[in-house]
Amino acid sequence: MPHMTVNTPFAISFVVVMNAEKYMKRCLDIARLGLGRVAPNPMVGAVLIYENKIIGEGYHELFGGPHAEVNAINDALGKGNKELIRRSTLYVCLEPCLHYGKTPPCSELIIHHEIPKVVIGCRDPYPEVNGKGIAKLKAAGIEVVEGILEEECKELNKRFIVFQKQHRPFVILKWAETRDNYLAPLDPAKGAKERLFISNEYTHRLVHKWRSEESSILVGTNTALSDDPLLTARLWKGKNPTRLVIDMKLKLPGSLNIFNKAARTIIFNTLKHEEEDDLFFYRVREEVSLVRQISNALYQLKIQSVIVEGGARLLQSLIDEGLWDEARVIRNKELVIREGLKAPLLREVEQKRQQIVGSDEFILYEHIR
Numbered sequence: 155m156p157h158m159t160v161n162t163p164f165a166i167s168f169v170v171v172m173n174a175e176k177y178m179k180r181c182l183d184i185a186r187l188g189l190g191r192v193a194p195n196p197m198v199g200a201v202l203i204y205e206n207k208i209i210g211e212g213y214h215e216l217f218g219g220p221h222a223e224v225n226a227i228n229d230a231l232g233k234g235n236k237e238l239i240r241r242s243t244l245y246v247c248l249e250p251c252l253h254y255g256k257t258p259p260c261s262e263l264i265i266h267h268e269i270p271k272v273v274i275g276c277r278d279p280y281p282e283v284n285g286k287g288i289a290k291l292k293a294a295g296i297e298v299v300e301g302i303l304e305e306e307c308k309e310l311n312k313r314f315i316v317f318q319k320q321h322r323p324f325v326i327l328k329w330a331e332t333r334d335n336y337l338a339p340l341d342p343a344k345g346a347k348e349r350l351f352i353s354n355e356y357t358h359r360l361v362h363k364w365r366s367e368e369s370s371i372l373v374g375t376n377t378a379l380s381d382d383p384l385l386t387a388r389l390w391k392g393k394n395p396t397r398l399v400i401d402m403k404l405k406l407p408g409s410l411n412i413f414n415k416a417a418r419t420i421i422f423n424t425l426k427h428e429e430e431d432d433l434f435f436y437r438v439r440e441e442v443s444l445v446r447q448i449s450n451a452l453y454q455l456k457i458q459s460v461i462v463e464g465g466a467r468l469l470q471s472l473i474d475e476g477l478w479d480e481a482r483v484i485r486n487k488e489l490v491i492r493e494g495l496k497a498p499l500l501r502e503v504e505q506k507r508q509q510i511v512g513s514d515e516f517i518l519y520e521h522i523r
Contacts, residue, residue, distance in 0.1 A: 173206065174245070174273055174299070174302045175302060175303055177201055177203055177208075177245040177273070178245055178247060178273070178275055178302045178303045178306075178307070179303065179306075180199070180201050180208070180211070180245070181198075181199035181200060181201055181222075181245050181246060181247040181275065182199060182247055182275075182303070182306060182307065182310055183199065184199040184201075184211060184212070184213040184222075185197040185198050185199030185213050185214070185222065185247055185310060186199075186310065187213055187215070188213055188214050188215055188216075189367050190366050190367040190368065190392050190393060191215065191216050191217065191392075191393070192214050192215070192216060192217050193217065193313065193314075193369050193458040193459065194217070194314070194317065194369070194456045194457075194458040195214060195217055195314070196214070196248055196278070196311040196314040197213070197214060197310055197311055197314075198213060198214045198221060198222040198223075198246060198247055198248045199211070199212075199213040199214075199222050199246070199247055200212055200213070200222035200223045200225070200226040200244060200245065200246040200247075201226060201244075201245045202226050202227070202229075202230050202235075202238075202239060202242045202243070202244055202245075202269075203242055203243045203244075203245060204235070204238045204241060204242040204243075209230045209233065209235040209238050209239070209242060210226045210227060210228075210229035210230025210231070210232075210233065210235060210239075211225075211226050211229055212224070212225020212226040212227075212228065212229050213225065221251065221260050222246060222260075223244065223246060223250055223260040223263060223264060224260065224263060226244070226246075227239065227263065227267060230242075239267050239268075239269060240267060240268040240269065240270070241270070242269060242270075243269075243270070243271040243272070243273060244264060244269050244271070244272045244273070245272075245273045245302075246272065246273070246274055246275070247274075247275035247276070247303075247307045247310065248274070248275060248276060248277075248278050248307065248311065249274050249276070249277045249278040249283060249284075249285075249287045249288055250264060250272070250274075250287045250291070251278065251280075251282075251283050251287055252282075252283060252286050252287045252290050259287075260287075261287045261290045261291055264291060264296065265290075265291070265294045265296070269296065270296060270297060271296065271297040271298075271299070272291055272296055272297070272298050272299070273298075273299045273302055274288065274298065274299065274300050274301075274302070275301075275302055275303055275304060275306070275307030276300075276301070276304045276307040276308050276311075277300070279314075279315050279318040279319055280318050281318075288300065312324060312479070313458050313459045314458065316479060317453070317458045317459075321453050322449045322450070322452070322453050322477070323369070323370070323449065323452045323453065323457055323458055323459050323460045324458065324459040324460075324479050325449075325459075325460055325462065325472060325477055325478045325479050325480075326364075326368065326459065326460070326461040326462065326478075326479065326480045326481075326482060327461075327462050327469050327472060327473070327478050327480070327481040327482070327498070328361065328364065328461055328462065328463050328481070328482045328483075328484075329463070329464060329466075329469060329483060329484075329497060329498065330352040330353045330357075330483075330484040330485075330486070331352065331483060331484070331485050331486070331497040332352060332485075332486055332489045332490060332491050333485065333486060333487050333488065333489055333490050334490050334491065334492060335496060335497045336491050336492075336493070336494040336495060336496060336497060337352075337464075337466055337494070337495045337496070337497050338350050338494050338495045339491045339493070339494040339495075340493060340494050340495070350491075352484070352486045352489060353484045353486065353514055354510075354511060354512050354513075354514055356510060356511040356512070356514070357484050357510050357511070357514045357516075358389065359389045359390065360510065360516075361484075362386075362387045362388065362389035362390040363387075363390045363392075364461060364482065365385075365386070365387040365390070365394070365395050365461060366387035366390045366391070366392030366393060366394075366395070367392070368395050368459045368460065368461045369395060369396060369457045369458045369459045369460065370395045370396040370397070370398050370420075370452065370457050370459065370460045370461070371385050371395040371396070371397055371398065371460065371461050371462075371463060372398040372399075372400075372448070372460050372461070372462045372463070372468070373385065373398070373399055373400070373462075373463050373464050373465070373468070374399075374400045374464060374465040374467065374468040375399075375400050375401050375402070375405075375406065376465050377463070377464040377465045377468075378399050378401070378406055378410060378412055379406060379410070381464075382410050382411050383411060383412070383463075384411045384412075384414070384416065385397045385411075385412060385417070385463075386416055386417055394416060394417035395417065395461070396417060396418045396419070396420060396457060397412055397417050397418065397419040397420070398419075398420050398422065398448070398452075398460065399412050399419065399420070399421050399422070400421075400422050400423075400444070400448075400468065401421050401422070401423050402422070402423055402424050402438075402440070403423070403424065403425065404421070404423050404425050404426070404435075406421075413433070415431070415432055415433075417432070418432045418433075418434070419432060419433050419434070420434045420435075420436050420451075420455075421433070421434070421435050421436065422436050422438050422444070422447075422448055422451070423435055423436070423437060423438065424437065424438060424439065424440055425437070436451055438451075443475065444471070445468070445471050445472050445475055445477055446475065446477065449477055462478075466495055466496070466497070466498060469498040470498045470499065473498055473499070473500060473501075476521070478521050479520070479521050480518060480519065480520055480521070481498075481500060481503075481518070481519035481521075482516065482517075482518055482519075483497075483516070483517040483518075483519065484510070484514055484515070484516055484517075485514070485515045485516075485517060486513050486514060486515075487513050487514075487515050488513040489513070500519055503519045503520065503521060503522070504519065504520045504522055505517055505518060505519045505520075506518045506520075
């Protein structure tokens with residue numbers, strides 16, 4: 155007897171949901187290509203579907219450039235699918251905008267092309283958009299479906315969401331430590347810290363990838379002076395983050411790499427507030443929490459995320475004040491030094507472990523509020 159398929163309402167709805175999730179995953183996949191390139195805008199991907207086939211797709215590629223919906227529609231037009239657009243469904247991982255910014259509103263473009271149905275991953279928390287883009291589409295007679303892979307869509311744009319809702323940058327703490335939780339040994343003769351390379355070359359390249367994905371990178375005075383870091387993403391294809399350095403009394407010598415003009419650099423200090431080409435001296439006050447002043451400054455400067463690479467006191471102060479979202483710790487599981495500069499202390503937080511290469515282990519801690 156041949157196998158028969160019964161198209162019950164449940165079976166049909168299950169297939170519809172599975173297809174919706176499949177196309178939203180595609181939106182997420184292409185949206186990630188904008189990581190490190192679109193901030194302070196969110197990462198967004200969009201696909202146009204007609205009869206279970208992608209007839210056009212696109213993502214937000216560069217800050218100031220066309221949004222995902224524009225690129226998806228243009229892709230469909232370029233493939234000769236103009237007549238199919240008005241019979242297709244648009245999938246997009248973030249609510250379409252309806253305000254004029256660097257580009258015209260995407261909601262108006264959707265209405266103009268008479269797209270009958272739009273499926274959205276999550277709402278845009280930006281006050282000028284939040285729910286208003288959806289309302290405009292519905293008012294134009296467009297069917298709108300919300301909440302497809304909503305948590306995944308929020309995770310994709312966690313930097314943007316923190317920036318919009320908490321009015322601060324997304325803060326990533328990063329350090330490398332020995333198996334016994336030290337950042338550096340002590341030189342017994344000098345009583346000072348020696349430079350110790352805890353991680354391997356592969357991990358070092360991974361850190362440069364991380365840098366290319368964030369808007370800025372922050373170090374303290376001692377790290378800038380003792381390590382003389384470049385703070386660039388030179389080992390990975392992508393842009394350099396804005397360099398942030400704490401130098402309260404402006405004592406760091408101009409010969410350091412942070413002054414080499416390879417990237418925009420902001421010096422937080424108590425003496426002056428002025429800008430010289432790519433060098434910005436940002437004045438702060440001594441009697442107010444420094445890390446909170448830096449957080450507020452980055453929000454005002456529209457710097458959406460920061461990766462903090464030291465020193466130990468700076469990292470610990472961010473932890474103690476609860477001003478962090480992720481801690482990315484690289485631990486050498488074989489190296490033991492028994493004394494030295496202790497790594498920052500994290501309280502009870504969720505963590506995920508991942509072996510990298512050789513003796514290096516990557517531990518991701520997430521600050522769940």
